[in-house]
Amino acid sequence: MSDEIRRNMPLFPIGIVKQLTELSARQIRYYEQQGLIYPARTKGNQRLFSFRDVDTLLEIKTLVEQGVNLAGIKQIFNMKQPVESPVEQAEVIHQDLSDEQLMKYLKKELIHAGKHGKASLIQGELSRFFH
Numbered sequence: 001m002s003d004e005i006r007r008n009m010p011l012f013p014i015g016i017v018k019q020l021t022e023l024s025a026r027q028i029r030y031y032e033q034q035g036l037i038y039p040a041r042t043k044g045n046q047r048l049f050s051f052r053d054v055d056t057l058l059e060i061k062t063l064v065e066q067g068v069n070l071a072g073i074k075q076i077f078n079m080k081q082p083v084e085s086p087v088e089q090a091e092v093i094h095q096d097l098s099d100e101q102l103m104k105y106l107k108k109e110l111i112h113a114g115k116h117g118k119a120s121l122i123q124g125e126l127s128r129f130f131h
Helices: 003-007 014-021 025-033 051-065 070-080 086-094 099-115 123-127
Strands: none
Touching (some): 003 051, 014 025, 051 070
16 A cells, blocks of 8 residues: 555544644634545545645644635645646546545536636536535
8 A cells, every 4th residue: 555545544533633733623624615625524424534634734724823814825735736737637537436536536626627717618517516
């Protein structure tokens, strides 16, 4: 198992993440609502966070403490995302993805398209899956 897979495995319930990050459950849910983190969900709808999610929350906390507002944090995170070529995007789409992974990927694409004014023909169709 690669380190990347381990870092993205959903392992921690919100109570553990609260202890690790010293953030409140409300703050953690807010950052999820704002699309900064994407914790996995169990069948009982419980959030499970990965090491990567915890690292992201700690980075958000540090930026907030430095006086960066939410819009600035989103800009910083967007700048850190590598720009994928159409070939790389096609490779991601053709991988065997679980339903949850596919939903995360599609949601990320919708958010990314909306931020950069790159509305696609299917954006309206896909947006009906995310309320």
